[in-house]
Amino acid sequence: MSKKMIERDKHISVGTRPERMDAKDKVTGHALYGTDISLPGLLHGRVLRSPHAHARIVSIDTSKAEALPGVFAVVIANDLPEADDRTEKAGESTINYKFLRDNNLASDKVLYVGHAVAALAAKSPDVAQTALESIEVEYEILEPVLDVRHAMSDQTQVLHEQIRTDGPDGSGDTPSNIAQHIRHVKGDLNKGFSDADVIVEREFTTVPVHQSYLESHAATAVWSMDGTLTIYSSTQGAFLARNQVSELLQYPMAKIKVIPTEVGGAFGGKNPTYVEAPAALLARKTGRPVRVVMSREEVILGTGPGSGTAIKVKVGATKLGKITAVQAELCYEAGAYPGSPVHPGAMAMFAAYDIPNGQIDGYDVLVNKPRVAAYRAPGAPQSAFACEQIIDEVAQNLGMDGVEFRMKNAASEGTVRLDGSLHKSIAIKEILGVIEDHPHYNEPIEGPNQGRGVAIGFWDNWGARSSVEINVNSDGTVNLISGSVDLTGSRTTVAMQAADVLEIPFDNVKSSMVDTDSISYTDTSAGSRTTMATGLAAVEAARDVLAKLKVEVADMWNVSLDSVIYSQGVFGTTESNSESITFADLAAKLSGQINGHGNVNVENWAGAGGGTIVDVEVDPETGQVKVLRCTAIQNAGKAIHPGHVEGQMQGGVVQGIGWALYEGYQYDELGHVLNANLLDYKLPTSLDVPSVEAVIIEKPFPSNPYGARGVGETPIISPAPAIANAIQQALGKRIDQLPMTPTRLLEKIGVI
Amino acid sequence: MSKKQVVSSTINGQQVEFLTEPQQSLLECLRDTLGLTGSKEGCNDGNCGACSVLIDDRLVNACLMLGMEIDGKDVVTVEGLSNIHELHPIQEAFVLEDGLQCGYCTPGFIVATKALLDKNANPTEDEIRFWLAGNLCRCTGYDKIVRSVRLASQLMNDANEDLQ
Amino acid sequence: MKTFAYEAPVTIDQTITLMSQTQGQTLLLAGGTDLLVQLRASNTDVDLVIDVKNIPELNQVIYDEFLGLVIGAAAPCSQIYESSPILENFPAIIDAATIIGGKAIQNRASFGGNLCNASPSGDAIGAMMSLGAICNVVGLEGARNIPIEEFCIAPGKNVLAKGEMLISIQIPCPKPNSGSNYQRFTPRAEMDIAVAGVGASIELNSDLDRILSARIALIAVAPTPVLATEASESLIGQKPSRSTFENAANVAKETISPITDVRGSAAQRKHLIGVLTRRCLDIAVNRAGYVS
Secondary structure (H helix, E strand, C coil): CCHHHHHHCCCCCCCCCCCCCCHHHHHCCCCCEHHHCCCCCCEEEEEEECCCCCEEEEEEECHHHHHCCCEEEEEEHHHCCCCCCCEEEECCEEEEHHHHHHHHCCCCEECCCCCEEEEEEECCHHHHHHHHCCCEEEEEECCCCCCHHHHHCCCCCCCCCCCEEEECCEEEEEECCEEEEEEEEECCHHHHHHCCCEEEEEEEEECCECCCCCCCCEEEEEECCCCCEEEEECCCCHHHHHHHHHHHHCCCHHHEEEEECECCCCCCCCCCCCCHHHHHHHHHHHCCCEEEECCHHHHHHHCCCECCEEEEEEEEECCCCCEEEEEEEEEEEEECCCCCCHHHHHHHHCCCECCCCEEEEEEEEECCCCCCCCCCCCCHHHHHHHHHHHHHHHHHHHCCCHHHHHHHCECCCCCECCCCCECCCCCHHHHHHHHHHCHHHHCCCCCCCEEEEEEEEEECCCCEEEEEEEEECCCCCEEEEECCCCCCCHHHHHHHHHHHHHCCCHHHEEEEECCCCCCCCCCCCCCCCHHHHHHHHHHHHHHHHHHHHHHHHHHHHCCCHHHEEEECCEEEECCEEEEEEEHHHHHHHCCCCEEEEEEEEECCCCCEEEEEEEEEEECCCCCCEEEEEEEEEEECCCCCCHHHHHHHHHHHHHHHHHHHHCCCCCECCCCCECCCCCCCCCCCCCCCCCCCEEEEECCCCCCCCCCCCCCCCHHHCCHHHHHHHHHHHHHCCCCCEECCCHHHHHHHHCCC | CCCCEEEEEEECCEEEEEEECCCCEHHHHHHHHCCCCCCCCCCCCCCCCCCEEEECCEEEEHHHCEHHHHCCCEEECHHHCCCCCCCCHHHHHHHHCCCCCCCCCHHHHHHHHHHHHHHCCCCCHHHHHHHHHHCCCCCCCCHHHHHHHHHHHHHHHHHHHHHC | CCCCEEECCCCHHHHHHHHHHCCCCEEEECCCCCHHHHHHHHCCCCCEEEECCCCHHHHCEEEECCCEEEEECCCEHHHHHHCHHHHCCCHHHHHHHHHCCCHHHHCCCEHHHHHHHCCCCCHHHHHHHHCCCEEEEEECCEEEEEEHHHCEEECCEECCCCCCEEEEEEECCCCCCEEEEEEEECCCCCCCCCCEEEEEEEEECCCCCCEEEEEEEEECCCCCCEECHHHHHHCCCCCCCHHHHHHHHHHHHHCCCCCCECCECHHHHHHHHHHHHHHHHHHHHHHCCCCC
16 A cells, blocks of 8 residues: 555644544535525525626516426515625635625616526426526517726716715716726835836736636525524525624624535635525425525626636836836726725735835726626736736846846735735745746747746735634543534634644544534634634633643642643653543543633734746647646645645636637627537546646745635736746736636737 | 336346336436436536446446336446445545545546446557547546556556466 | 337337327437437427337448448447447547537437537538438438538428438548548537537648638538538648638638627637637648648
8 A cells, every 4th residue: 555544643733734634524525515405395486687797677577487387486586585784705705795785686777698587486497497488578679888998988887876886985976887996106106216227017908807716605594493594505604694694684694694515615605695595485385495506607607706807016116127107007807796806906006016116906897797706816816917927027127037136026024015014924925035046947948939937926814713612522532613614624723723733533523514503603704714724713612621620630630720831741740750641532531521712803814825836838829828838836824734834826827728718708789698508618637737836835824723724715826927928928028817718819910 | 198118127237127208318227217326417418427337348328328228238437446345446446546526526536447447458648648538537637547547457456466 | 308109119110100190390419419409498399209229220330342431320429439440540430429518418329319400510520521421311212312512401400301311421431641630629628519610531642732622611601511611622732721721710700701609709709710720730731741
């Protein structure tokens, strides 16, 4: 048997690679995802969606559909109570409940093709699908607003009459598609540019991309006779989903139990709820459990993609290679309702650099496309695509190596960012050092039409609230429960930290995610927070267990509490050498009633920097780009489970490659999505990408017990600009649009 | 509404009879009628491979077949590769190499890997990537999946040597 | 999907009887890789789906020196390329059979289905057309043979009359000193659909230095796969060379007026036809035995 298996049997936790707790159920097909839930008497819900990008709903007649055999109930927006105009944070994104209500079921207007208008429950998916055709909706069609720049002009149809621009100088007077205008300013911009020897200015555009989790959104709702609403959901935040449903239904949180299922990928896109409230309404109307599962087309049309953007950027630097000033204008599509990730996009854009003078203007812009949702480092890949290309170009114009130029301007601890915050411990210089020394950066490029590109990025991550409880069993094993939805292995990484503190074998910790009735509030699994923040809650809970056990030991031996010590799984006392008891023996004496609580609200967390080196080969006749080699470098602080960190890095990079080369919504002029399937919305396959080498560096974040930082999001930021820089080297052409498709390259090359 | 019809086939080694309406896909029959939810729906049009199963030892997408079409056929789904006591070496390899994250595509990859290794016991990395191109994974970036397949090949070859 | 009735006859006669006796819409099901997707997406009304995979004649791939290669209409791609010993003179067929979909698709998708589906981007059609395939069709009125270039008449439409079915596709034995190739362009390496594709077969003289005959087929650049007749004729009597191929490629480019759609632009398609025709001819002549 391979060496690795022996390593797996070691019982030292943090920093090792134990088997994932959920792995065996997942490789055998036994794990239950949202789409797998079935209950006795289950009905199948389907959602009717708008065929128009922008239209007023004149009337909806559901009577024919309701009369069909096999149809049990139909619901529309009127079945939901009015919602508060109130905004709440959800991961790096926000949720406004009034807009969420309209996004669940449109009330007065449909704002994108695929906007939910009605939902019905029937005895089978086929009957439900066919019955949708019998719901009659009369629309008054309005002009669709699809282009972000066009949306910002005064002459455009507005999506929401009540929205005024919330700007740096107050609120606007007239209705606008610009929901928000933010501004970050530092230093003296004019002086900065006048000090520059080289100034480069460019414009970049990107189109919406979808998170494309392989499991669609799924929820199964059932009401008990006591008024409890139970929802099985593939959400990435059980409490977030509960709170959304509570708001949407105006129903007490205590009476809503969300049971998180296994989740087939989320990447930020399963923070908003779409099908939970309609399923709950249908279940209430029918008195039976109702499952609503989206099709792939519905996922692409009806759920949040990442923002499409238009970005202008200008960078000035001296001959010696010091950046003197930067200026950027970020126009981010919010989709149908406000809330694009322009804030984090602006935050991240130049965060890896020490910029003396700069200004960023960011616009949150409404267009007739689905309301965007968070997508892995939301907003940052778009602004990095612009920033890291222009940084490269400035370096080229100065005749300087791109990595050297970045090193000269790298941010470090204490750097004040353009958004005014102070960088804590970061490792941008260390990352650039690793790039400079890496064989990939130093080995020659082999063939014609090949190029090598480098880009770096920074992501702020998130902290927030997590809850963990640990119960000690009489045989010395422990059960750990947490409120975090486990997306990619956090059950395991959280348990590793508890095992480490308890100094017991990892195999003696059984870790589970539980429903919202069973533990206190925990924020959504987003913002790269779970292993770090829920891990911290596990550390707190384990410490609580040890503190309680020490009290028991002190009582048992009649010694002072201060004298009780614990090391390597054995309790002792400084008052005597003869007394000792193992964790397991003590547990046996205590009959299983010791528990520890960890409720944390992490307000002090650290961001993470990373970088990508990539080699490409371009076929100049077809415009096809092949990624030949790719190395990802990232500061994990401390890799709790290095295998999981590598997996996050490799997965994030491949999503970045998809974004760079293949993925993007295509619209016709009426706002219909032309590629709402996985043939034409092209995700990279195993044949399109190389094995990404993941280089983890560990510059600990001092405020975390293990030095851990979030790792999930940073890897997606720098691949697209790195590939663009590599293409530039191969072809001598700079590609200013994402995705960098063969069509676009042929146009740039000038053969078409 | 068409009348339900009886389909008889062997599924995961067991003789099975079930009722299906003619328009129901094999995937629907497996998941909703037979309770074999290991095969997943990712796209329902043959582009993701999450519903990969074996029909008479050949890899197919269960979403692109009618349930009616398996009458008289031998079907293997991910649930048929292991029993409660022991993982199949391919499954063991995916566990050991962290060849999964969310796990939703994993059953499809494991079934596709079985089809590959049954044909080619020692595939190269290129052969693995080529064979698995019909299965999409959004989490892993494929590297650890490729490693899992190589380890699976090694484990299966070792087991065969032990037998001999 | 909407409901329909299902039959799986075992003879051609039974199938034709079912097709002609059923009121309303009947559809033949081979691999289903296109059919089920279309039925699901359109939610159309179909009365009867007839599975033809139990009919022996439709599932064979045979080679005969008089008949040539006969591909049963329902034989899946994998069955075709696994018959490789008998296919060695038909390399374009293997080229197409191995690039359609992934392995799971190849175990179901048939050349006959690809043809009847009449997609402008049917890879199998391009390969078979370059080899001068004949479609063997049977109906109530008897049998007829249709040259493949006349089979597809519009996107999704073929020449089959009600009650007619495709039995097999017959590809004549290649002449001595001939070679063929099919290639396409897709943004992804595999699991993708052609932006443009070219199939070509070339026959050389006995000295292997002149082109005696050529057939070039183009896909995804017209409402149906098309023969590039002028480009093919431009090669006759020529010595194989890059400039000969480029010339033919330019002719091919100029004869088409492709559209812009979600998969590519008109200009891109035109350009790609040029590139692919040249590359395809280069491989085809090498397979014909040309040594440059």
